[in-house]
Amino acid sequence: MTRASLAAARLPRVKQLAEERGPALKQAFALLQSGALVGPAGTRLQQTLVRAHDDARSGFYAAFDAVHHLAGEDGPPPRIGEPYIPGPPRGRPPGSPAERSGSPAGLDQLGRALSSAAESWNDAAATLSRILADLGLSTAPVRSISRSANHVRALKPDVDRRRAELLKTDQQQIVQSAVKTIQGILPKSPGVKEAIGSLWDTYAHRYLPGVWEGAKDIGLGGLAINPFSAPFYFGINRKSWMERGPVGQIKGLFLGVQHPGEFAKAIVNWEDWKRDPVHALGKTAPSIAITAATMGTGSGAGVGSKIGAALRNAARKGTKPDLETAVRADPAPPRQPSNSDHPGSHFDDERASAAAPVLSEKALSALRNVEDAAQRIAARFGVKVDFSSHPIDPANARGITEALEGAANDYPSIFRDMKNVKVQSLDEMRKTNPSAGPNTMAHSINDGSGPGPQGIYLNQTNLMSKAVTDAVAIKRTEEGWSVPKGLTARGTFYHEFGHQIGHRILADPRLCQELARELRKVGVSVDEFSLQVGVPFGQQRLAAGLGEYGTTNASEMIAEGFAEWRLNAHSRPISATIGQFIDKHFKGK
Structure with a gap:
């Protein structure tokens, strides 16, 4: 053929x-x-x-x-x-x-x-x-x-x-609304007549439909909470209905009033709570009632059981009521992908940047000494270094300088292509990397067609304290996010320099095919032209052997592998494969 x-x-x-x-x-x-x-x-x-x-x-x-x-x-x-x-x-x-x-x-x-x-x-x-x-x-x-x-x-x-x-914004509003709702529909008097007069409309038209959904969610269909049989049950035994209906079902939510922070952590259906908190409360109440009535031994599969358990634990621990606990969110990944091919390819994070930190005169003097040393190294290659326009911890600057010197000596052709190694404020960084946020460590502009001069740009916010920077690096490695030492100041520079090298590799089909073959030898299957890792097993293997961040895309895989290769004498197999490949083609050239 x-x-x-x-x-x-x-x-x-x-x-x-x-x-x-x-x-x-x-x-x-x-x-x-x-x-x-x-x-x-x-x-x-x-x-x-x-x-x-x-x-x-x-x-x-x-x-x-x-x-x-x-x-x-x-x-x-x-x-x-x-x-x-x-x-x-x-x-x-x-x-x-x-x-x-x-x-x-x-x-x-x-x-x-x-x-x-x-x-x-x-x-x-x-x-x-x-x-x-x-x-x-x-x-x-x-x-x-x-x-x-x-x-x-x-x-x-x-x-x-x-x-x-x-x-975070919704949570605080919802918790406050939910607390007011709970307080508003509780009977003001133990008497049946007064309670029914103030509760029936809300109970019948908004609360009971929610109860019905919640009851179906946990398999509870007792007469007292069934919206179709509740009026009949009330006619037979008013006192019992009051205890098992509007009073009994929300008895556990007294804890919600006392511990709104725990209440917020457990709520999952935010849209329902925003739209109609009474309906959402009704949907939640059945399994909270079980939790309250059985002292936590009752079963429940719905969201109410989650809220009930959270509130019960809060009550046992005597947690201080504090709305602030309701609005904390997990931190975002601490480094953003490099962004040179498409300026503005990430939409920006509009969080306000923190006020510029201030160093003591002694620390500033030490920083200038480190900066002078870095500038002398970089000047031989025509690269500008700026640590002091947006000052950082001198100890972090020393880590960056050590990595800068190692990269310049070992990979001179790559280093020479850069124009800047610069610390920026978050506002300044967002001009060339709009997606940058408070958790961004740095970003790399990998060629002359990028949104600014080619080089490495570091976020001042996360380099103000070496102790904090290193603690975050340890924590994120333990969590399986980044390579060992990868989020230290030294590791951050090597990671971004890895993007400079990776940009060259990904632009060369011959190099991509060769690296793909080498990675397959250590059990990582990638496309031989794009180096995109296979899904799902390739990504799982890469996450286990390199870290979750390295699975983001081929560029991050190369950058993380190179950083570990430079930082650790005994690199793991994937990092060693990437590092040895880079040294073969770029070291000393």
């Missing part, structure tokens, strides 16, 4: 991939249009996704054109029309004057949609890579698809962080 006839046989599959996988962002666009993220941040995210969609679509069309052209070399090309990939939707997400606007539930769906789209594009890219390679054609179209997939995947942490921020 000639190459042309083989291309003709593969052409329908190429078209199918383009039409099925090309519109992978369709759900993400729909969620944005429905208000998952609104206002300026929503508009920026949509613009980023539009660029990614356009790049991926161009890649699919280019792959089809290449195969179609080859298929016609022996005669007329096959009668197969080109694929149709719809363009992005017109219009912007809904507007909002608020900086933090959107829907936590919608953002949760959006994050999953972004992951799904990235996975779909990467799978398509891997298949197209094999087809093009088998036909002896260039795989350049595939790289644009993989690059778009990696940019989309890298957006998910920002979406998750934004969702957490919205929940």
Whole structure:
């Protein structure tokens, strides 16, 4: 079979991939249009996704054109029309004057949609890579698809962080509303007549429908709480109904009034509590009533059992009521992906930056001495160093300088391409890396076409205390997030320098194929053209042997592996493979 006839046989599959996988962002666009993220941040995210969609679509069309052209070399090309990939939707997400606007539930769906789209594009890219390679054609179209997939995947942490921020605001409002609701519908008097007069309308039309949903959730259908039989039961035994109905069912929620922080931690259906707290309370009450009545021995599978358990534990411990405990959120990942190919490819985090820290005169003097030493090293390569415009702990500056010297001596051609090694305030960093937030350690601009001069830019906020920086590094390594010492000042520089090297590797198909073969030897399967790790087993292997952050995309895998290689005398197999590969091709050159 000639190459042309083989291309003709593969052409329908190429078209199918383009039409099925090309519109992978369709759900993400729909969620944005429905208000998952609104206002300026929503508009920026949509613009980023539009660029990614356009790049991926161009890649699919280019792959089809290449195969179609080859298929016609022996005669007329096959009668197969080109694929149709719809363009992005017109219009912007809904507007909002608020900086933090959107829907936590919608953002949760959006994050999953972004992951799904990235996975779909990467799978398509891997298949197209094999087809093009088998036909002896260039795989350049595939790289644009993989690059778009990696940019989309890298957006998910920002979406998750934004969702957490919205929940923090919602939580405090919901807890206060829920507390008032609990207090408002409790009987003011033990008498049946007075209680019924003030409770019946709320109880019958809003609370009982919620109870019914909650009762179904835990399999509870007793007469006293069944919205259809409650009036009949009340007619037979009013006192019992009062105890098992509006009074008994919410008796456990007295703890909610006393411990609103624990109450907030346990609530999961925020949208329901925001929309109608009375209905949400009713939905929750049955399993809380079981918890209260049985001293915690009753069973419950719904959200109410979670709230009941949380409140019971709070009561046992004597936790001090404190609304502040309700609004704490898990910290976001402490480092953002490098961002050079698409300026502004992450929408920004609008949290206000902290006031600029101030060092003592003694510390500033020590910092200037370290800066002078770093500048002398870097000046030989035409690289500028600035630690003092936005001062940091001199001890952290020394760690950066040690890494800078090692990188300059061992990888001079890579180091020479940079223009800056600079500490920035968060506001300054956001001008070239809009996604930067308080947890960002640094970012790398990897070539001259980036949003600023090529180089490494470090976040002043997270380098003000070496003790704190190192403690965070230890904690995140123990959690399986980053490589050992990877979030120290020295490790941060090596990680970002790894992006400088990784950018060269990912731009060279020959190097990608060689590194893919080496990684397979240590059990990590990656695409030989994009170096995108396989899902799910490849990612699991990479997370276990490198850290969760290294699974973000190929660039982060290389950067984390290089950092561990430089930082630890006994690197683990994946890091050793990446480090040895880099040294083979770049060390001393």
